[in-house]
Amino acid sequence: MDEGQEPPARAALVLGAHWGFLAFFGGLGGYYLVTILLAILMPGEFGGFDPTDLPDGGPLVLLAFLPTLVLGLGPAIGSWLWGRGLRAEFGVLPTLRDLKVGLACGVVALVAGYLASLVLLSFDGDGRGQDDPVTELGDGSALGWRVLAAVIVVFAAPLGEELLIRGALWNALARYRIPEWTVVVLTAVVFAQLHGEPDRTVVLLVQGVAIGMARSVTGRCGASLVAHAANNLPPAVLLFVGG
Template sequence: MQREGDDRPVPPVRTGLVLGAHWGLLAFVLALGGYYAVSLALSALATIDAADPTGIRLPQLGPLVLLAFVPNILLGLVPWLGSLRWGNGVRADFGLLPTGRDLKVGLACGGFALLAGYLLNLMLLQIYGSERMSGPLTEVFRGVSAEVGWLVLAAIVVVVGAPLTEELLFRGALWNGLAHYRIPNWAILLLTALLFAQLHGEPARTVALLAQGVAIGSARLITGRVGASMVAHATNNLPAALFLLIGS
């Protein structure tokens, strides 16, 4: 079917729909399911090794420490493949490569995320204490005697890898899927921030993570591009990566 006077074909009405829903929602569910499945499998592996005194202790092996980040790969890989298979391509669907404006907005929103996280974590520290406020990086790398090269690689994953995969999932696939159904942007911002906070599995820090998710998501809201929220996310994660290098 074509419009009168227009030689270009009209795209089919169901373009971008998979099983009756926007492909971004399907990618979100598949990625999150894969994330938890792989996380459980790795947790079981670590438990088995820890229970066997003669077995290999994973934290003592630098390369295997990075297994903690393997589930995150699925968070970005599934939306990436979904965009190629059902969407308009990664560039059109996500705007992943940051522009100059993305950098400015991302750095500003990342700075707000850091400030909000710092202030709220100080408050939560007084409520819950230091034991319940220790983050996942602290647990994963506690007692690690890895070579500097592996620690640098882990820090790069924290600053680049995690922001890339998590932003493709939340501010990419999920955001696009919800926007397809004309859900207000402010509601999408809050919902993606809430799910972002939940993914980290730190109940004591949920309030702080929610505020940081709102600040990071604001970069996507302002620019309409995942590249901006990725810069904001990387800015927010930078101190944690530095702490990883210095503290280890």
């Protein structure tokens, strides 16, 4: 096969289905496996566990993100084993157009999430459960750890989630000619459920749709990654407020 030529259709099949499904469930399985291992090693003792004996609990902040960082491993490995590589399969490196579309969709996600929160507050006057838990992770941590946590929130965590949801899962669904608007909605539902925050499900759902539109417009994960990063920027900034 000539370099750059598309592989045959059945080359993308693993166990009779598009390899993206296996990559998706592999990444998701890794996420829950790491979560379970952390729960076993630190059963309800996050506040007292300090594996590196550093002050202010900084490593605990990073451990909280570890399962999310594992999400992208399945899609990455799948693209190397059965696809055309990470960049060719997902378009993960943003282009100039990705930046423009991604930033626009990121702003839409922020505004939509804010409006959804206002609607929810009208039904839940005390605002219980509406705060973003990311802003609580930096409490008590030194500045250096907060900076590293902010980098994870804005860049690393969106990369793992985008490779899993709007990368592997999106490609697999598109392989079977599912209408694109349906793919946008389905991936937004998965995005919302993955966060495990029932009180913020509606907010995450509308934000997921806005982020998915970046992928839909450009056909690339680079754009949805930029949108996701823009959406996560305010919570990351709040890591430095009130500490």
